[in-house]
Amino acid sequence: MMASQKMCLYRCRANLVTSWKDDNPRRRFLSCPLWQSGRGCGFFEWYDPVMCKRSRVIIPGLLRKLNEKEADIERLK
Numbered sequence: 650m651m652a653s654q655k656m657c658l659y660r661c662r663a664n665l666v667t668s669w670k671d672d673n674p675r676r677r678f679l680s681c682p683l684w685q686s687g688r689g690c691g692f693f694e695w696y697d698p699v700m701c702k703r704s705r706v707i708i709p710g711l712l713r714k715l716n717e718k719e720a721d722i723e724r725l726k
């Protein structure tokens with residue numbers, strides 16, 4: 650994948666991560682592979698373009714609905 654060729658400040662291969670925050674739902678970014686361990690170099694770069702306001706409003710609502718439906722299915726099993 651092209652994105653994984655990108656190097657972070659420590660010259661390690663940057664990870665492609667998907668954001669699940671409500672203000673940037675499903676927007677992907679590149680970050681230092683050591684970032685989650687707290688020892689990363691602080692490298693951070695958005696991979697996907699800026700999301701329009703409308704999708705930032707709609708997607709979290711859809712995700713919530715999907716989660717509710719999945720919880721329903723679990724309950725009905």
Ligand SMILES: [Zn+2]
Nearest residue numbers: 657659681690
């Ligand atoms: Zn790094």
